[in-house]
Amino acid sequence: MVVLIARRTMALWRSILSSPPLTLNGWLAFNLPRTVTAIGQSVLTGLVAVHVYVFTTEPSLPGYFAVYSAVLITGCVIAAGAMLLGRKAAVAQAGWYLGSLVCLGFLATYLVSRWFTRPGLEALTGRWDFASGTLAMAFAGAFIAVHATILSGINVAHPRQRDWRD
Secondary structure, three states: OHHHHHHHHHHHHHHHHOOHHHHHHHOOOOOOHHHHHHHHHHHHHHHHHHHHHHHHHOOOOOHHHHHHHHHHHHHHHHHHHHHHHOOOHHHHHHHHHHHHHHHHHHHHHHHHHHHOOOOOOHHHOOOOOOHHHHHHHHHHHHHHHHHHHHHHOOOOOOOOOOOOOO
16 A cells, blocks of 8 residues: 555656646756756755854754754765765665755754744744855755756756767
8 A cells, every 4th residue: 555655656746747847848958967966966065064154153052953963964975975976877866865855854944943942942933034044945945956857857967868969
């Protein structure tokens, strides 16, 4: 039963991402796999840099924030490494999915921390004007957007290439 639900969910997800509005009816496509991969890696690196900045500049952060930052940074580094060093397409693809999972996790955690009070971070509840948080949200959203263009077929990521002949 679980396999059937997972299969149908993936089929629905693929039909949404391959829909004509999202693929621009196939009229727009890019063959820049190394550039797209470099963009994904740099956006993940930016997300790591923001967390390192917050962790090093704020004097009294709770211990769970250190654990959260370590998990997020580790996930970003593993994802970027898999995208860069993955000679097989499955390894690079797993890096992209891990990066999207990390970014979605960050966005969910960030939004929850703004709506609900967390011990040691009471001053952040209801505050949306922190530049580092906004920048980190932009990095996470950018990675998810780039990954969505890969899944929809507009972009292609390393090590794959399009077989175009003019």
